[in-house]
Amino acid sequence: MSIPSRKQDNTHMTKYEGYQRLAQLIRGYAVTMTTRTLSSHVGSCLSMAELVAVLYGGILHVNPKDPLWPDRDRFILSKGHAAAGVYAALAEKDFFPKEWINSYYKNDGKLSGHISFHVPGVEFSTGSLGHALPVALGMALVAKRKGKKHRIFVLMSEGDCDEGSTWEAVMFAAQHHLDNVVAIVDANRIQALGNVADIIDLEPLAKKIEAFGWSVREIDGHDVQQIERTLLDIPFDSGKPSFVIARTVKGKGIRYMENTLSCHYHCVPQEKLAEVLVELGVEDAFPV
Amino acid sequence: MRSLFNKTLLEIAEKNERIYLIVADIGFEEVERFAEIFPDRFFNAGVAEQNMTGMACGIAMEGNIAITYSIANFPTLRCLEQIRNDVCYHKANVKIVAIGSGLCYGALGVSHQSTEDFAIMRSLPDMVILAPADFAEAEAAIHKMIEHQGPVYFRCGRRNEPPVHRGKIDFEIGKAIQVCDGGDITLIGTGTVTHRAFLAAELLKKRGIKARVLSMHTVKPIDAEAITTAARETGAIVTVEEHNILAGLGGAVAEVLSESGIGIPFKRIGIPDTYVHLVGSQDWLLDHFGFSPESIAETAQKVLERRR
Numbered sequence: 001m002s003i004p005s006r007k008q009d010n011t012h013m014t015k016y017e018g019y020q021r022l023a024q025l026i027r028g029y030a031v032t033m034t035t036r037t038l039s040s041h042v043g044s045c046l047s048m049a050e051l052v053a054v055l056y057g058g059i060l061h062v063n064p065k066d067p068l069w070p071d072r073d074r075f076i077l078s079k080g081h082a083a084a085g086v087y088a089a090l091a092e093k094d095f096f097p098k099e100w101i102n103s104y105y106k107n108d109g110k111l112s113g114h115i116s117f118h119v120p121g122v123e124f125s126t127g128s129l130g131h132a133l134p135v136a137l138g139m140a141l142v143a144k145r146k147g148k149k150h151r152i153f154v155l156m157s158e159g160d161c162d163e164g165s166t167w168e169a170v171m172f173a174a175q176h177h178l179d180n181v182v183a184i185v186d187a188n189r190i191q192a193l194g195n196v197a198d199i200i201d202l203e204p205l206a207k208k209i210e211a212f213g214w215s216v217r218e219i220d221g222h223d224v225q226q227i228e229r230t231l232l233d234i235p236f237d238s239g240k241p242s243f244v245i246a247r248t249v250k251g252k253g254i255r256y257m258e259n260t261l262s263c264h265y266h267c268v269p270q271e272k273l274a275e276v277l278v279e280l281g282v283e284d285a286f287p288v
Numbered sequence: 289m290r291s292l293f294n295k296t297l298l299e300i301a302e303k304n305e306r307i308y309l310i311v312a313d314i315g316f317e318e319v320e321r322f323a324e325i326f327p328d329r330f331f332n333a334g335v336a337e338q339n340m341t342g343m344a345c346g347i348a349m350e351g352n353i354a355i356t357y358s359i360a361n362f363p364t365l366r367c368l369e370q371i372r373n374d375v376c377y378h379k380a381n382v383k384i385v386a387i388g389s390g391l392c393y394g395a396l397g398v399s400h401q402s403t404e405d406f407a408i409m410r411s412l413p414d415m416v417i418l419a420p421a422d423f424a425e426a427e428a429a430i431h432k433m434i435e436h437q438g439p440v441y442f443r444c445g446r447r448n449e450p451p452v453h454r455g456k457i458d459f460e461i462g463k464a465i466q467v468c469d470g471g472d473i474t475l476i477g478t479g480t481v482t483h484r485a486f487l488a489a490e491l492l493k494k495r496g497i498k499a500r501v502l503s504m505h506t507v508k509p510i511d512a513e514a515i516t517t518a519a520r521e522t523g524a525i526v527t528v529e530e531h532n533i534l535a536g537l538g539g540a541v542a543e544v545l546s547e548s549g550i551g552i553p554f555k556r557i558g559i560p561d562t563y564v565h566l567v568g569s570q571d572w573l574l575d576h577f578g579f580s581p582e583s584i585a586e587t588a589q590k591v592l593e594r595r596r
Contacts, residue, residue: 117378124349128373134339135374138346138354141308145328165370168339176331 019224023053027253028282029088034267037105043263045085047188047248054227056089064095067120073150074139079157080126083115095121130163137169140178153182159191162200174213179235182242188250214243221246289426289445290387294318296430306352312340314358337362341370348380355383360402376412379438388446390530394573398563407535409441410508417507419443421482422452425505428459445480452483462506464514470498473588474518474525478504478537481530488584510540519550524591526555533558553594
């Protein structure tokens with residue numbers, strides 16, 4: 001599926017083209033935010049762009065006019081270092097004024113480098129890995145007790161899966177049949193010091209998580225149709241928490257960054273920004 | 289105090305359906321009643337304190353009061369980052385209960401001695417620290433802890449600790465309670481070891497020294513007014529805490545005194561800055577480290593000599 005052109009009238013986009021456009025916008029935001037402030041983690045934002053786009057574009061029941069609406073789906077970004085990618089979606093969905101984006105990472109800014117609940121629409125602050133899933137289970141326990149239908153989504157990294165606290169929560173969720181919990185791993189195969197396979201090889205991750213009592217699906221984390229279809233099918237099995245391994249590419253969308261470790265740290269250089277925005281097809285939204 | 293805690297919590301939970309208890313596989317013959325009566329508000333995380341604390345935070349973020357419960361250092365140090373990033377940063381209504389703190393489990397060894405908890409919990413913004421001296425304080429403290437909106441660390445005794453107060457007490461978070469009055473020196477205690485400070489004051493009385501005893505049941509926020517008043521009115525202060533000598537009650541009192549400009553003789557009694565590898569009961573270890581009423585009284589007398 002080709003990326004919808006900026007020239008296309010939004011109203012005539014298919015739903016999937018809309019997701020793709022949102023994903024590219026998320027990438028555009030992440031690139032401009034990190035380049036302007038010489039900040040890190042753009043690669044982590046790029047790999048999860050379609051996941052975030054489909055979540056905010058069509059899956060999460062949230063209301064920008066009432067961010068704390070009691071029946072909202074809860075979404076926690078566990079890989080809090082990719083905050084820029086979620087701020088992008090929240091800005092696009094009008095949870096806060098788009099000008100806030102310009103204050104990212106800046107002195108007295110509204111948006112910190114790791115995600116913070118002080119931002120409207122952000123459910124919970126993270127930044128240290130392995131914190132979100134336990135918190136999500138607490139929220140899920142309350143929802144079950146109250147007979148509420150909302151779901152609790154956690155978007156994790158492979159680094160998150162190194163943390164013992166994640167596995168504590170994985171065991172508990174299955175024990176308590178928390179089928180209102182959905183963990184999605186943005187499996188881009190690269191963590192802070194190298195390839196996941198060379199550091200702590202998580203594979204076979206699906207088999208491991210299944211053995212721990214979850215229902216697992218592996219998908220292409222850049223295929224918006226697959227993402228949507230998968231997330232519309234939650235819970236995969238009644239009585240079991242759902243786990244999605246989304247196979248992604250670190251730095252996706254910017255060819256020179258794809259599958260590199262350095263894009264975890266280095267932003268797009270200022271002199272390359274215009275070219276990269278053209279490559280992403282979003283130069284109309286982000287004039288340099 | 290442990291049993292009193294569980295009994296009182298049960299009574300409160302009967303009237304307040306927002307209260308949840310999350311344990312980390314600790315509480316034999318204590319938490320079972322809660323689990324039976326409120327199965328949908330009791331969870332055993334297993335031996336997994338990080339998940340216990342994270343889940344409690346998630347429960348609290350949904351408008352509830354979540355109590356985490358374990359012994360010694362397990363509900364604090366093992367999951368410190370969850371307490372800092374999840375609970376305190378979000379001002380979540382999580383109450384961290386440590387049964388058998390200080391040297392309660394003395395003979396079990398260093399792993400089961402929580403002797404740095406005040407210092408570490410005290411440095412977390414928005415954390416309230418309660419360490420009741422006796423049953424009367426503990427019962428009142430449980431109610432106040434539940435009423436308080438935000439994180440609380442509750443350092444709970446384990447045994448049939450003796451009473452410090454006679455009659456009714458007026459317990460407010462952040463307000464020290466005067467156990468007995470005196471004008472010569474003030475002994476400030478926190479937690480169950482306060483009883484020993486009180487016994488020391490009785491010994492001093494026999495020697496013609498009138499000691500004021502304050503129960504500083506709230507280590508944070510510290511009652512600065514009670515400290516400066518005591519400094520002005522009695523002219524000497526000794527702190528007594530079942531905790532490392534660094535950065536606990538004595539440290540908090542020293543901070544208040546040094547910034548108040550009231551220069552008085554002052555001494556901290558605490559556990560030396562070391563790990564306690566001596567094997568012995570709580571009482572034996574406390575006596576060993578200078579917490580016998582006689583030792584506390586002697587320390588107080590030496591402080592008074594500095595004033596002369």
